[in-house]
Amino acid sequence: MDAAAINTRRKHSVSNGVRNLHPIYLDRALNAEAWDVDGNRYIDFIGGIGVLNTGHRNPVVMARVAGQCERFTHSCFNALPHEPYVAVTDWLAQNCPIEGPAKSMLTNSGAEAMENALKLARAFTGRTGVIAFDGAFHGRTLATLALTGKTKPYKTGLGPLPGPVYHLPYPCRETGISVADAMDAIAKLFAVSVDPGCIGAVVIEPVQGEGGFRACDGEFLVALRRLCDAYGMVLIADEIQSGFGRTGKMFAIEHANVCPDIIVMGKGIGGGFPLAAVTGAQDVMNALAPGGLGGTYSGNPVACAAATGVFEVLEKNEILKRARQLGEKYATHIAWLRDLPGGHVIGNMRGIGAMRAFELIADDGAPSPRRLQTLLQLARAGGLLLMPSGEHANVVRLLAPLTIPFDQVDEAFAIIGKLLPQLAAVSDGDDRS
Known part of the structure; x- marks a missing residue:
């Protein structure tokens, strides 16, 4: 069943108080990759909002679960x-x-x-x-x-x-x-x-x-x-x-x-x-x-x-060490984004270790929630799932599994880099919060 059919069912049976950030329906996932019911592949930088530090279906975790289910x-x-x-x-x-x-x-x-x-x-x-x-x-x-x-x-x-x-x-x-x-x-x-x-x-x-x-x-x-x-x-x-x-x-x-x-x-x-x-x-x-x-x-x-x-x-897996390395990689990539055409939309980086985030800002440096919403949509279309946060809804949380391969981190930021000129063309107008 495709996403459109599931979404029709959702509207009839799920409370309106339950909001969905991304209008897709997952079918399967492994570590930092996910595929939806329509066959699209994504790099998952949401990670269940910080649940999946060890990745989707980590083999060690799944083996422990399978063993317990037998008992x-x-x-x-x-x-x-x-x-x-x-x-x-x-x-x-x-x-x-x-x-x-x-x-x-x-x-x-x-x-x-x-x-x-x-x-x-x-x-x-x-x-x-x-x-x-x-x-x-x-x-x-x-x-x-x-x-x-x-x-x-x-x-x-x-x-x-x-x-x-x-x-x-x-x-x-x-x-x-x-x-x-x-x-x-x-x-x-x-x-x-x-x-x-x-x-x-x-x-x-x-x-x-x-x-x-x-x-x-x-x-x-x-x-x-x-x-x-x-x-x-x-x-x-x-x-x-x-x-x-x-x-x-x-x-x-x-x-x-x-x-x-x-x-x-x-x-x-x-x-x-x-x-x-x-x-x-x-x-x-x-x-x-x-x-x-x-x-x-x-x-x-x-x-x-x-x-x-x-x-x-x-x-x-020395996850604490890897989290620190991942945080350094995030910092390097965010600095790289700022040097690209349209990179002025990238504001400050926040956080510690791999609990990192970056701001989307307007041309005058004010928070830009519209540019963030645009990034969420364009990144999803390009195969990257992102999560917003912050008082002004202009902060992108980076919540990929700590076990994500570093080449997938590179791939994710390459997707964002290609989108910067489109983000720079977005104006917040009267929508600023």
């Missing part, structure tokens, strides 16, 4: 535990940057993991207030949506959300907010709006995903650690998109040598299978009574088996 496919861990769950939590305890003994719980998605992190923070501190940051994205469920620092399209028409949540400026190069500015905002918050004794947690993405791959100033992460220690707050690092090697470290917060109290992770942990996790300091993770954590499918044995395959690939 059993489901057991609710709360009712009848299984070893694959413990294999994952063992690895997390040994590899997450948590000070002292660490424990974990597994979930189905990053948003579910963040919900449980908030529960644990409340139980441990006895407080309900949370500090989050402008430009953040922590999920679409009600509590995580309250943390998300962007109204449209996520919060529109929903009314009051769970709280209290206090959003503060995010210090990084792209916002122009300094560490001093951000700390002053916290001091003002405590002086004007809320007593610090009411704040149970500070939630931050060390590198914002939906916010446009903005890397937090490392000094601010150190300052947050001190702040949380001083006031008895729980520091929660959202590593859902930045974790599992994407930035060249296993977790992005390691670049600042900071240990949070809780790490929330998902996406890359399962190699394409639905799995996420909350890992934290033992006393925080034990704050809820038995039965307070869990879920029917949380830590599904097949997804856990996939994760053990991911862990093996991360180690044996």
